[in-house]
Amino acid sequence: MSIFYFIAFLSxxxxxxxxxxxxxxxxxxxxxxxFFTITIHYILLNAQFLAIVNFIVYMGAIMVLFxxxxxxxxxxxxxxxxxxxxxxxxxxxxxxxxLATLFGTLKxxxxxxxxxxxDQGLGLVKNxxxxxxxxFLLPFEISSILLLSAMVGAVLLAKRERQPDGKVx
Amino acid sequence: xxxxxxxxxxxxxxxxxxxxxxxxMYSTYAERKVAAFLQDxxxxxxxxxxxxxxxxxxxxxxxxxxxxIPARANAFLFIVGPALAIMTACIGSAVIPWGQEIKTGSLTxxxxxxxxxxxxxxxxxxxxxxxxxxxxGGWASNNKxxxxxxxxxxxxxxxxxxxxxxxxxxxxxxxxxxxxxxIAEQQHGANWNVLYQPFGFLLFxxxxxxxxxxxxxxxxxxxxxLVGGYHTEYSSMKLGFYLFAEYINMFISSxxxxxxxxxxxxxxxxxxxxxxxxxVIGPLIGTAVLFGKxxxxxxxxxxxxxxxxxxxxxxxxxxxxxxxxxLAIGNIVLTGVWITVYDKFFK
Numbered sequence: 001m002s003i004f005y006f007i008a009f010l011s012x013x014x015x016x017x018x019x020x021x022x023x024x025x026x027x028x029x030x031x032x033x034x035f036f037t038i039t040i041h042y043i044l045l046n047a048q049f050l051a052i053v054n055f056i057v058y059m060g061a062i063m064v065l066f067x068x069x070x071x072x073x074x075x076x077x078x079x080x081x082x083x084x085x086x087x088x089x090x091x092x093x094x095x096x097x098x099l100a101t102l103f104g105t106l107k108x109x110x111x112x113x114x115x116x117x118x119d120q121g122l123g124l125v126k127n128x129x130x131x132x133x134x135x136f137l138l139p140f141e142i143s144s145i146l147l148l149s150a151m152v153g154a155v156l157l158a159k160r161e162r163q164p165d166g167k168v169x
Numbered sequence: 170x171x172x173x174x175x176x177x178x179x180x181x182x183x184x185x186x187x188x189x190x191x192x193x194m195y196s197t198y199a200e201r202k203v204a205a206f207l208q209d210x211x212x213x214x215x216x217x218x219x220x221x222x223x224x225x226x227x228x229x230x231x232x233x234x235x236x237x238i239p240a241r242a243n244a245f246l247f248i249v250g251p252a253l254a255i256m257t258a259c260i261g262s263a264v265i266p267w268g269q270e271i272k273t274g275s276l277t278x279x280x281x282x283x284x285x286x287x288x289x290x291x292x293x294x295x296x297x298x299x300x301x302x303x304x305x306g307g308w309a310s311n312n313k314x315x316x317x318x319x320x321x322x323x324x325x326x327x328x329x330x331x332x333x334x335x336x337x338x339x340x341x342x343x344x345x346x347x348x349x350x351x352i353a354e355q356q357h358g359a360n361w362n363v364l365y366q367p368f369g370f371l372l373f374x375x376x377x378x379x380x381x382x383x384x385x386x387x388x389x390x391x392x393x394x395l396v397g398g399y400h401t402e403y404s405s406m407k408l409g410f411y412l413f414a415e416y417i418n419m420f421i422s423s424x425x426x427x428x429x430x431x432x433x434x435x436x437x438x439x440x441x442x443x444x445x446x447x448x449v450i451g452p453l454i455g456t457a458v459l460f461g462k463x464x465x466x467x468x469x470x471x472x473x474x475x476x477x478x479x480x481x482x483x484x485x486x487x488x489x490x491x492x493x494x495x496l497a498i499g500n501i502v503l504t505g506v507w508i509t510v511y512d513k514f515f516k
Binding site: 032055061065 | 246286287290291296297298304324326327
């Protein structure tokens with residue numbers, strides 16, 4: 001339990017650092033650390049497969065792309081676009097609504113009993129695969145089609161258009 | 170786990186760590202000797218007999234060099250870069266089975282640091298983490314050549330990770346397990362996976378060349394275009410760490426290739442040998458065989474470096490996205506068809 005509190009503390013600390021860091025590249029690096037602590041949370045929950053997939057997909061691929069884009073843009077304080085007052089005001093209202101909702105939910109929620117691990121092999125690849133491909137086959141396939149359509153959409157957007165005069169740009 | 174087993178594991182970790190470092194050290198020597206051999210030269214021959222003390226001389230030189238941190242560089246990340254590079258290179262060896270279990274009396278020694286049941290995915294995760302060392306170092310140097318090298322490394326790693334993952338999937342369909350220990354055990358004797366997945370092995374090997382930034386895919390440190398690539402601004406032991414990380418990566422990826430496809434510690438007639446030399450020496454001979462395979466792969470890495478010229482960057486991306494990924498998907502489909510046909514008609 002003490003490991004959990006320590007890791008939870010770290011996740012929240014890094015998550016706060018993500019939004020307080022001045023440099024966008026530092027923000028991304030803190031976000032990577034946040035994902036790493038979340039991976040440890042998964043391992044504590046005995047979900048090995050989910051942990052390693054979180055590790056590979058979020059830390060190893062998505063965050064590399066984030067870092068990649070930020071390095072190319074090379075954002076810094078001087079070039080940061082200043083947002084208009086309307087956007088800032090909308091942001092404050094949105095944040096307050098989220099805070100009120102969170103407080104309301106937490107107040108209503110009853111303290112749940114601690115989760116007891118019923119099956120040691122619960123999060124292992126074999127069991128996860130069986131559940132995914134038997135009980136949740138339809139949602140699984142639907143989400144894979146969703147991902148596929150996103151991929152096709154990205155390719156279409158990135159595709160060079162051929163102009164009427166034959167130029168490619 | 171009792172105290173003895175923990176002690177054994179700790180000893181194993183230290184031994185494997187030391188072996189990785191020594192192999193990486195002598196890979197630098199071997200690289201120069203192989204280059205000399207392929208180019209009909211003598212190579213390093215001054216430090217000690219046949220120049221075998223050359224790596225020590227090089228290491229000493231690295232330590233003595235002046236350490237420079239560029240004025241406008243991000244000093245903290247500048248140091249984190251090479252540290253991350255060498256750390257991710259070293260942790261990959263934790264799941265590789267170095268040999269069969271050694272049984273003496275009541276004591277069983279497992280020559281693998283840990284057998285997590287998602288072993289392959291662990292290696293895959295470590296590989297995908299490896300790029301951060303290069304990216305952070307390249308960005309923190311505040312140099313355009315370093316940044317270009319870092320960006321090249323990132324896009325190259327991401328592109329080749331996909332086809333690497335896809336080529337592993339075909340192997341996993343075949344073996345039915347993610348644990349490297351079980352995969353090694355399945356290849357008992359000469360029943361090696363490369364016989365069933367020759368094409369998957371080729372794809373995996375090409376991708377591991379790209380993932381370790383080795384020639385012909387060493388564009389992140391392409392000296393003709395980018396001075397030194399991501400490590401342009403580095404000097405002293407921080408540069409040494411980057412170079413060292415590359416050789417450790419080469420060692421680990423050779424070990425992974427040998428374990429996944431070329432039978433790991435298995436060799437034909439291993440049962441007969443083990444029955445004759447006893448249950449302690451037998452597995453150690455297997456370990457020696459594994460190292461023989463690893464050294465053969467390292468030699469192959471070097472052979473390719475001095476044989477094939479470097480790719481152009483657009484050619485690299487074309488090869489990754491337009492050739493390797495479709496081929497890897499085709500390999501998965503073929504493997505699936507073969508498994509179905511085999512289960513239906515030959516079982």
